[in-house]
Amino acid sequence: MLWPKAGIIYNDEKPVACRAAAELKDKLITCGWEVCLATGIGGILGYSSPERPVCHTPIHHLNPPGFDIDMSFAIVLGGDGTVLSAFRQVAPYGIPLLTINTGHMGFLTETYLNQLPLAIDALLSNQYEIEERAMLTVQIVREQDMLWEALCLNEMVIHREPLTSMCHFEVEIGQHAALDIAADGVIISTPTGSTAYSLSAGGPVVTPGVPVLQLVPICPHSLASRALVFADTEPVVIFPANPNRLVMVVDGNGGCYVLPDDQVHIRKSPYTARFIRLKSPEFFRVLREKLGWGLPHIAKPTSVELP
Template sequence: MPKAGIIYNDNKPVACRIAEELKDKLISCGWEVCLTNGMGGILGYSSPDKPICHTPIELLSPPGFDEEMSFAVVLGGDGTVLSAFRQVAPAGIPLLAVNTGHMGFLTETYLNQLPAALEQAMAGEYEIEQRTMLAVQLWREDIKLWEALCLNEMVLHREPLTCMCHFEIKVGRHAPVDIAADGIILSTPTGSTAYALSAGGPVIVPGVAVLQILPICPHSLASRALVFANTEPVVIYPANPDRLVMTVDGNAGCYVLPDDRVRIEKSPYPAKFIRVKPPEFFHILREKLGWGLPHIAKPTSVELP
């Protein structure tokens, strides 16, 4: 019996309703169905008195979500998609992302198109687009305090007020560099259209095998975004007397103390997006962000009498 999964945002009534309807539909077609909400991918925050507060990356998959699962459907917005991939990426499960949220930049289809997309998914008539994910780890001496999978970006900054921080950053075998800024963003190509875009970074087409480091409001004209091969691991040392805060994909994180180090590298677990039609990234940029829209012609000048 083939097996499918459903991950949904249980804070959205429409997602809860569609999840039950989808479950009944799959069961009636002879499929085994595993149902869960997206909360399992929300990793939470550690605290200074309890810095070790995380579930290992490989243990986040919900019961039944394993290598035998053909695909899973995720119902929600971009936040639910980010959470869902932390749950299914280690098992290699491809996701069909259905938008029940607002922006839906990461989603493949809408609710009114779900019946046709589901038929294609059950028949295996789709492409898989793989996106790079990151393994983010916090180390204190030889102890790993925290780790998470990341699809968009890792952000390191000071709290509670924005002020200048110093970071020593080492990319692969290259010499370390010192950057003074309000914070640091390390982004995947997928994340280049998220926080990194708001901070002035370039848009990177998802298939390009690179990462980018982007200082937030750097205190130097020479400190700008750096794009480099995703085979290079990155280690960030906070050169500050006070603690910093690290967040991953905007919904999980931990405190980083002056003697800690953050290590980021390409994860062996890619995010597998189900595409029921060939992916067209420029179309998504145009539809969601207005990129490349034609300019509106200016009215011709009219001479006044």
């Protein structure tokens, strides 16, 4: 008899997540499930160094042992960083994730740890729906050879090193004319990432279901350089048009150096991030609760005339 299989991915740097993972594993086994455990560290991309400018972890080498297409779902215990790491590990296998917040902001998480028993009951009784979100494939190409690649749910950022001057970027989007951008850096963001670094850099908020990507310059040296939203069917190639090496970071997690003759290729990934939703997704509610968007203005007190 084959047992149904589930996974647990947890942040092993948080004792509360470790305890919850152990208790959850016992509960699922009691309910007749085969359970595979993994830590969020498995999806960490790592950083390159000046001595080793390429730190290449192929996309399909990040999946934890036992996590495969036969897995019904996986449960993530951690914060947004753990969620991003988990999707890099499981997205190629289409495994849906129930995300449980044991961190602070938890913008990408579905519910909180104190609601875990109710969430598991709903999960095991199939009382949920799946929301799919777009991801990006990011690659560094040097002389036609692919040196580095990563899956990305939020954003890809390429920027100057500290203590260097402003940079120039030549950006090709689909078949459109190339753009020349003078700035400290450039962000290519998914709708999911529109509420992350892109938002801090002045980009718009994009609801998750809209099939677009956006380009956001970081501290541009021109009033004409503003965020650009374009169809996610169009690939992007970034050419660093300056003599100094640059740094590329994916999902705020890891990355590599980009040399003057390198090219950064970004395209919509064939894999999606599959979120388990215990109730119908309501993006505006999350914006209100997490970022305070759309809250009513507080009226100013009535002025009182002094005698």
